[in-house]
Amino acid sequence: MSDPPTSRVEGRGWLLAIGLPLVLFASLYARSIPYDFVWTDHTEIEAGLLIRPPARWAAAFTQPMYRSAAALGAVQPYYRPVKVLVVSAVDHVFGRDPAAFRAVNLLVGATTVALFASLVLLLFGDPRAAALSAAIVAVHPVGIESWVWIAGIDHALALLFTIASLTAACLLVRGGSPGRRVGLGALSVVCLALGLGSKESASAGPFLLLACLWVLRRRAGGGKGSDFESRSAVAILALQLGLVAIYWLVWRPGVLGTVGAGTPPIGNSWSLHELTVLASWPDRIAWLFLPLASTTSDVTPVVREILTPSAWLGGVLAGSAPLVFGLLLRRDQPMAALGWLWIWIAFAPTSGIVPLSHLVAERHVALPAFGAALV
Numbered sequence: 001m002s003d004p005p006t007s008r009v010e011g012r013g014w015l016l017a018i019g020l021p022l023v024l025f026a027s028l029y030a031r032s033i034p035y036d037f038v039w040t041d042h043t044e045i046e047a048g049l050l051i052r053p054p055a056r057w058a059a060a061f062t063q064p065m066y067r068s069a070a071a072l073g074a075v076q077p078y079y080r081p082v083k084v085l086v087v088s089a090v091d092h093v094f095g096r097d098p099a100a101f102r103a104v105n106l107l108v109g110a111t112t113v114a115l116f117a118s119l120v121l122l123l124f125g126d127p128r129a130a131a132l133s134a135a136i137v138a139v140h141p142v143g144i145e146s147w148v149w150i151a152g153i154d155h156a157l158a159l160l161f162t163i164a165s166l167t168a169a170c171l172l173v174r175g176g177s178p179g180r181r182v183g184l185g186a187l188s189v190v191c192l193a194l195g196l197g198s199k200e201s202a203s204a205g206p207f208l209l210l211a212c213l214w215v216l217r218r219r220a221g222g223g224k225g226s227d228f229e230s231r232s233a234v235a236i237l238a239l240q241l242g243l244v245a246i247y248w249l250v251w252r253p254g255v256l257g258t259v260g261a262g263t264p265p266i267g268n269s270w271s272l273h274e275l276t277v278l279a280s281w282p283d284r285i286a287w288l289f290l291p292l293a294s295t296t297s298d299v300t301p302v303v304r305e306i307l308t309p310s311a312w313l314g315g316v317l318a319g320s321a322p323l324v325f326g327l328l329l330r331r332d333q334p335m336a337a338l339g340w341l342w343i344w345i346a347f348a349p350t351s352g353i354v355p356l357s358h359l360v361a362e363r364h365v366a367l368p369a370f371g372a373a374l375v
Helices: 005-032 041-046 058-062 081-094 098-124 127-139 141-147 150-172 178-198 200-220 230-256 270-289 309-330 334-350 362-374
Strands: none
Touching: 005 098, 005 127, 041 081, 041 098, 041 150, 058 081, 081 098, 081 150, 081 178, 098 127, 098 141, 098 150, 098 200, 098 334, 127 362, 141 150, 141 362, 150 178, 150 200, 150 230, 150 362, 178 200, 178 230, 200 230, 200 334, 200 362, 270 309, 270 334, 270 362, 309 334, 334 362
16 A cells, blocks of 8 residues: 555655755765875874774773873863764774775764754755755855864764754654653753763753754644643753753863863953954854855954954844844744854854864854754
8 A cells, every 4th residue: 555645745855855965965075085184183093192992992981082181282171082982983993094084074974964954854844945954054164174174073973963962852842652752862862962072062952952942832833732742842951951061060170170171361361352252253154154265274363452343243243143033033934043043052152252272263163054054
């Protein structure tokens, strides 16, 4: 007996939503597999700074990313055990072959793009919008540092597990049997934990989830019999927020001895630092929508005057963000509204307000680019 027409349409919708972005992703990135090691790949991977034998894999979760701070001549602000575990496992199985490492990076990237298409389809039920959003992510140059640069796999893994956590949580709140809800809830929390173990920017996950839950509740109407489990939503959100709190207040400082990156403000001056940060925002947000040039440079012009136009523009941009969100809602554009909200939530951890080892880098706006795709 054949499936009813609605099932066939739904199946074609999923194929469109996932298939088109994956084809684009493969056509752009597959050619990079034969590339050699580059930049910090030489020290972290080729020289083995991150590589650990299987007997020491479990210890990576209670140690800083680098085995010796003396190897860098600096403090260690990084806690990335999932990155250490993945690159060590690839080295153990395939040897120190750059093609093997890069193939794993690209597999992570392709899976992320497919999951994002699935998430958009779950949120809005529109295969064309899901395909287009994921396709924009697939072709955006923001992915180069995460998916081609081998040592950038921490960023790639953080993206993967953040999107996977959101997708599992959104499936959870749509209901189902108790066993299914427990399984999806556990999967969502585990993925968030792995994201945090990949890179601290995954801390945006619970707040992105809150925005996604708003969309689902809005679509479902929130009434009796709606396709939205309010208690499940509250439970998974509370679990995720609790996990992030434990990560920042207990686990990370317990391993590194510090909550932040241990980086001083620019010029050892907070006023100078915040002015420079604000002045960097217009270019960084604009580049998400018009990535006309791509660079690996992390050089930032230092802004010393409060009347500098770029600093004022950065402040206006941030201050007007809620107004833009409200305007999009009034115009009945929930996808664009979610995208705009997503940008600012995902941008917060890497915006530079709290000093980072690098104030600007294209990889820092990889997760906000998913929001720009929605817009």
